Amino acid sequence: MKIVTANRLSDGRVIYAGVDNQPVERLDQASTLDDAAAEIVLAEVAARPDVFVNPYLVEVQDRAPSGRDRLKERIRAAGPTVGHSVAGGVG
Amino acid sequence: MYRYDEFDHALVRERVAEFSDQVARRASGALTEDEFKPLRLMNGVYLQLHAYMLRVAIPYGTFNSRQMRRLAHIARTYDKGYGHFTTRTNIQYNWPALTDLPAILSDLADVEMHAIQTSGNCIRNTTTDVFAGAAEDEIEDPRPWCEIIRQWSTIHPEFSFLPRKFKIAVIGAEKDRAAIRTHDVGLQIVRGEDGGTAFRVFVGGGQGRLPHIGQEIASAVPAADLLAYLTAILRAWNLLGRRDNIHKARIKILVASVGLEAFREEVDKHYATLRLEDLRIPEDEAERIKAYFAPPPFEDLPKASAPFERALLADPDFARFARNNVRRHRQPGYASVVVSLKPVGGVPGDITADQMDAVADLAERYGFDELRAAYEQNLVLPHVKLDDVPTVWRALLEAGLATANADLATDVIACPGLDYCSLANARSIPVAQALSKRLADMDYQERLGPVRINMSGCINACGHHHVGHIGVLGVDRKGEEYYQITVGGSPDEQAALGDIVGKSLPADEVAPAIQRTLDRYLQIRAEGERFIDTVRRVGPDPFRDAIYETLDAANA
Numbered sequence: 050m051k052i053v054t055a056n057r058l059s060d061g062r063v064i065y066a067g068v069d070n071q072p073v074e075r076l077d078q079a080s081t082l083d084d085a086a087a088e089i090v091l092a093e094v095a096a097r098p099d100v101f102v103n104p105y106l107v108e109v110q111d112r113a114p115s116g117r118d119r120l121k122e123r124i125r126a127a128g129p130t131v132g133h134s135v136a137g138g139v140g
Numbered sequence: 141m142y143r144y145d146e147f148d149h150a151l152v153r154e155r156v157a158e159f160s161d162q163v164a165r166r167a168s169g170a171l172t173e174d175e176f177k178p179l180r181l182m183n184g185v186y187l188q189l190h191a192y193m194l195r196v197a198i199p200y201g202t203f204n205s206r207q208m209r210r211l212a213h214i215a216r217t218y219d220k221g222y223g224h225f226t227t228r229t230n231i232q233y234n235w236p237a238l239t240d241l242p243a244i245l246s247d248l249a250d251v252e253m254h255a256i257q258t259s260g261n262c263i264r265n266t267t268t269d270v271f272a273g274a275a276e277d278e279i280e281d282p283r284p285w286c287e288i289i290r291q292w293s294t295i296h297p298e299f300s301f302l303p304r305k306f307k308i309a310v311i312g313a314e315k316d317r318a319a320i321r322t323h324d325v326g327l328q329i330v331r332g333e334d335g336g337t338a339f340r341v342f343v344g345g346g347q348g349r350l351p352h353i354g355q356e357i358a359s360a361v362p363a364a365d366l367l368a369y370l371t372a373i374l375r376a377w378n379l380l381g382r383r384d385n386i387h388k389a390r391i392k393i394l395v396a397s398v399g400l401e402a403f404r405e406e407v408d409k410h411y412a413t414l415r416l417e418d419l420r421i422p423e424d425e426a427e428r429i430k431a432y433f434a435p436p437p438f439e440d441l442p443k444a445s446a447p448f449e450r451a452l453l454a455d456p457d458f459a460r461f462a463r464n465n466v467r468r469h470r471q472p473g474y475a476s477v478v479v480s481l482k483p484v485g486g487v488p489g490d491i492t493a494d495q496m497d498a499v500a501d502l503a504e505r506y507g508f509d510e511l512r513a514a515y516e517q518n519l520v521l522p523h524v525k526l527d528d529v530p531t532v533w534r535a536l537l538e539a540g541l542a543t544a545n546a547d548l549a550t551d552v553i554a555c556p557g558l559d560y561c562s563l564a565n566a567r568s569i570p571v572a573q574a575l576s577k578r579l580a581d582m583d584y585q586e587r588l589g590p591v592r593i594n595m596s597g598c599i600n601a602c603g604h605h606h607v608g609h610i611g612v613l614g615v616d617r618k619g620e621e622y623y624q625i626t627v628g629g630s631p632d633e634q635a636a637l638g639d640i641v642g643k644s645l646p647a648d649e650v651a652p653a654i655q656r657t658l659d660r661y662l663q664i665r666a667e668g669e670r671f672i673d674t675v676r677r678v679g680p681d682p683f684r685d686a687i688y689e690t691l692d693a694a695n696a
Contacts, residue, residue, distance in 0.1 A: 058166075059238055060192070060239070061190070061192040062191055103187070120558065120620075
């Protein structure tokens with residue numbers, strides 16, 4: 050299965066195509082799609098460059114990234130694994 | 141330090157206005173990402189994994205307290221309260237919104253800062269010796285020449301569409317503290333035959349996928365002809381360099397493919413006419429720029445300082461800091477202080493807004509208002525009275541900035557890696573953190589002495605792994621992170637690329653393997669030998685054995 054991801058134009062944050070192709074911030078809110086549906090959604094969000102920057106497909110299994118780039122996609126979904134030097138850790 | 145004249149002010153303000161308009165058109169959807177990308181890359185803006193990233197220039201790593209406070213303000217107001225100092229002596233913000241960029245750049249322009257020449261295929265921010273103007277062994281301060289190069293190169297019309305980026309580094313001493321031979325052009329100030337300033341020129345250095353150590357193309361270019369000579373090099377490359385393959389576009393590839401002699405002939409052909417044109421640097425203009433970098437008003441002081449000596453005896457922690465982070469200064473009674481941005485288990489190069497303010501206060505009160513960014517991802521207070529070093533140390537301690545590990549094993553250089561960077565194949569920060577925790581014992585680190593460990597999360601080598609005494613390169617093996625280790629690299633006047641010791645290791649094996657390498661060094665070193673000296677004497681084999689010994693045992 051696949052999900053559609055991109056960066057949000059205004060602030061660059063990671064987004065996914067959710068219900069009705071609305072941008073959502075959490076991977077677990079992303080619509081999980083079969084190959085044919087994924088291509089259609091990808092084309093639809095690509096037509097909305099005011100929100101979705103550089104959209105592409107990510108392979109998922111049980112709603113977790115599973116393709117070759119799975120580590121990168123997990124980091125994109127969860128944020129840096131190392132905190133960021135501000136007390137309190139990952140923000 | 142250099143202050144903007146009316147041309148600099150106008151140029152930076154015009155650029156802010158131009159880019160603000162471009163951002164507005166991008167935010168409105170009038171510009172596509174493909175159209176916007178080359179524009180943002182002319183202004184230090186990248187799109188990374190989690191957000192936009194803004195890289196702010198610190199020309200030749202020199203700045204002041206007002207600028208540092210403004211960097212802190214930007215971290216607090218537009219980012220998540222911190223910034224990241226890079227191996228190019230710039231600072232990066234990892235979380236700015238596109239729509240905040242105009243305000244950030246305007247705030248920077250208020251304090252004579254910008255993001256020009258920090259990205260894109262232009263002549264990048266020139267770097268230099270972090271101890272410029274303070275080092276004992278310097279024959280001339282390189283910073284005025286960096287500023288002259290800055291003025292010549294900024295939005296240079298001939299060099300605004302280069303085959304790839306182009307990096308220049310300048311030093312003023314025999315000892316190379318700026319890794320000049322890993323740059324496209326490295327310049328070393330020497331005395332010419334007439335006793336005047338001249339430049340020994342290295343060309344074709346670079347790291348990345350196809351690393352090369354720069355080769356000497358000229359032994360003494362007269363100072364007045366520096367810009368003519370640099371123009372000749374750039375023109376030769378701009379005309380002959382490849383544009384069909386991004387991986388083969390850097391000058392190092394051209395020099396390696398045609399050979400140094402043929403490339404020198406090409407350069408000399410251009411230089412013969414260029415040096416007759418109006419590129420000669422007028423002496424009075426050079427002097428005018430040098431005046432900005434005149435030494436601060438040092439006091440006449442004795443070499444030794446009673447408060448410093450007393451603190452050495454009274455506090456072993458201070459004594460350790462003094463041994464490792466305090467450097468000799470050309471002016472008696474003064475020292476340079478290295479502010480380590482490598483706390484145990486921290487993110488190399490990261491600094492919080494409060495820490496930026498603390499360092500700014502110290503520079504203002506105790507350091508003639510001068511600060512330096514080091515390519516090792518540390519900061520330096522270049523001119524501190526020895527009498528004041530104990531006070532400065534206490535303040536650094538309070539700010540969490542007194543880690544006494546400058547140039548030691550935990551002073552790890554690491555790129556942001558896959559935690560932030562869209563080019564990375566593997567993470568580098570967690571590997572650096574694991575190593576830092578494992579080697580945290582300061583007695584052990586001091587026993588080891590100076591050793592440089594570098595980590596890059598991909599072959600682009602922002603963590604300079606090729607020239608680390610020990611280098612670590614993250615690679616992707618079918619979606620898993622692995623790390624290739626090199627030994628024997630060196631960034632200095634004995635520049636060398638490290639040898640790959642063998643197959644790559646999984647992440648949790650890296651720190652133990654490096655510790656075994658260091659332990660092996662302790663066993664086999666000769667009297668007075670640094671780690672790199674031992675590697676040069678015995679070669680990589682003993683270290684290869686140490687790296688793989690437990691793995692071999694496990695597989696036996």
